[in-house]
Amino acid sequence: MRILILGSGAREHAIAWKLSKEIGNENVFIAPGNGGTHACGTNVDFTFKDREALKAFCVAEKIDTVIPGSEEAIDAGIRNFIEEDSALTDVLVVSPDQHAGQLESSKAFAKEFMAKEHIPTAAYQSFTKDTLDEAYAFLDTLKAPYVLKADGLAAGKGVLILEDLQEAKDELKHMMVDQKFGAASSTVVIEEFLDGIEFSVFAVTDGTNYVILPEAKDYKRIGEGDTGLNTGGMGAISPVPFFTDEVKKKTIEQIVEPTIRGLSNQNLNYQGFVFFGLILVNGDPKVIEYNVRMGDPETEVVIPRLDESLSDMFADIRNKTLKTRIAKAKSGFATTVFAVSGGYPLAYDKGIAISVDQPSETLFHAGTKLVDSQLQTSGGRVIAATCFGDSMPDALAKSYDTINAVHFDKKYYRTDIGKDLEQYI
Ligand code: AMP
Ligand code: GLY
Numbered sequence: 001m002r003i004l005i006l007g008s009g010a011r012e013h014a015i016a017w018k019l020s021k022e023i024g025n026e027n028v029f030i031a032p033g034n035g036g037t038h039a040c041g042t043n044v045d046f047t048f049k050d051r052e053a054l055k056a057f058c059v060a061e062k063i064d065t066v067i068p069g070s071e072e073a074i075d076a077g078i079r080n081f082i083e084e085d086s087a088l089t090d091v092l093v094v095s096p097d098q099h100a101g102q103l104e105s106s107k108a109f110a111k112e113f114m115a116k117e118h119i120p121t122a123a124y125q126s127f128t129k130d131t132l133d134e135a136y137a138f139l140d141t142l143k144a145p146y147v148l149k150a151d152g153l154a155a156g157k158g159v160l161i162l163e164d165l166q167e168a169k170d171e172l173k174h175m176m177v178d179q180k181f182g183a184a185s186s187t188v189v190i191e192e193f194l195d196g197i198e199f200s201v202f203a204v205t206d207g208t209n210y211v212i213l214p215e216a217k218d219y220k221r222i223g224e225g226d227t228g229l230n231t232g233g234m235g236a237i238s239p240v241p242f243f244t245d246e247v248k249k250k251t252i253e254q255i256v257e258p259t260i261r262g263l264s265n266q267n268l269n270y271q272g273f274v275f276f277g278l279i280l281v282n283g284d285p286k287v288i289e290y291n292v293r294m295g296d297p298e299t300e301v302v303i304p305r306l307d308e309s310l311s312d313m314f315a316d317i318r319n320k321t322l323k324t325r326i327a328k329a330k331s332g333f334a335t336t337v338f339a340v341s342g343g344y345p346l347a348y349d350k351g352i353a354i355s356v357d358q359p360s361e362t363l364f365h366a367g368t369k370l371v372d373s374q375l376q377t378s379g380g381r382v383i384a385a386t387c388f389g390d391s392m393p394d395a396l397a398k399s400y401d402t403i404n405a406v407h408f409d410k411k412y413y414r415t416d417i418g419k420d421l422e423q424y425i
Pocket of ligand 2: 218232233291294295296297298
């Protein structure tokens with residue numbers, strides 16, 4: 001197997017790390033990769049946007065499997081492009097096509113999908129600027145807080161949760177009429193607010209059968225106690241202590257099974273990862289969103305805990321031999337803590353020298369690059385320290401030791417990852 005991973009984050013690093021153990025570094029390529037991924041394979045200098053480079057590389061290097069890391073690559077139609085090119089017909093793309101990718105790239109599409117399959121999710125209606133008055137009237141029927149979601153991809157920023165009705169109406173107009181989130185908010189989904197605790201479940205599917213991967217919980221906000229601005233993720237924990245056998249059973253029966261059945265029912269061309277963003281409301285799981293790729297930073301704990309071959313799952317997708325099951329997972333906990341650049345998610349400096357006193361295979365890089373063999377920051381989320389332990393506190397203590405041994409000017413990290421879960425362990 002010769003695998004090309006598209007992306008440059010810690011998610012792609014974690015996937016490359018796992019695959020390199022299974023099929024060897026010489027068979028793993030990351031485009032463009034980062035300052036850490038070359039430890040697991042070869043970085044190649046193009047992005048998914050450069051289709052000619054992608055095609056030429058796949059042909060020259062006899063790539064047989066492509067994994068788009070991000071929703072942007074999937075929404076750009078990478079699978080369609082590869083499958084439609086006669087030089088690339090033997091390449092398996094581990095992702096849905098562009099149409100099925102709307103499960104993530106269009107909230108209205110995902111909501112309609114769930115309604116047809118009777119999958120538990122928040123009540124909703126979707127509106128455009130032509131139906132602004134109906135949207136106001138719908139808001140009048142709801143209780144605060146009001147949840148407004150830009151229909152399209154908005155890099156995790158397109159959801160507003162507002163306490164005040166007038167503010168909700170003003171923001172709604174701002175989204176649809178003034179295009180606050182660009183074309184992504186021409187259509188807005190207004191949802192019932194769900195009060196509960198969030199977690200994420202992952203699966204690999206061939207469109208009919210599926211393998212459930214370890215679950216995880218991520219920490220999205222920049223500040224302690226999950227306050228402040230949203231980020232790409234500040235840490236993650238797996239397993240999730242409140243994901244009991246009973247919750248797992250409900251999740252599989254009420255959400256995972258009907259979702260996978262729905263892919264065939266609705267003729268969606270889907271293979272690859274499914275990320276179920278869930279919320280537990282009074283003991284019942286409901287879908288907040290689907291993502292059509294792995295999560296970041298969840299991948300940095302889910303993949304290290306996976307005690308099965310990921311490359312075999314891809315081979316099973318290709319051969320249509322995937323067996324529905326729950327994947328074996330390593331016992332104990334995996335935790336990851338992200339070090340970010342001071343100022344992130346607002347303005348921050350780049351090009352700051354990084355030193356690492358305690359190198360670790362599972363120190364997953366994101367915004368790093370090597371410049372003349374010096375590691376430097378190149379993004380807001382810089383590096384994630386994943387560690388294992390028999391207990392969550394044990395794993396976390398190691399993640400914090402590891403992140404403390406990474407040095408760069410204005411480093412920041414949250415010190416409370418996992419704190420909210422202590423009550424469940
Ligand atoms: P989404 O992009 O749909 O995942 O939404 C981003 C975040 O907004 C979620 O992770 C939740 O924290 C929150 N959120 C979204 N929808 C709801 C809802 N219906 N009720 C409560 N919180 C929500
Ligand atoms: N951690 C959430 C995401 O990857 O979108």
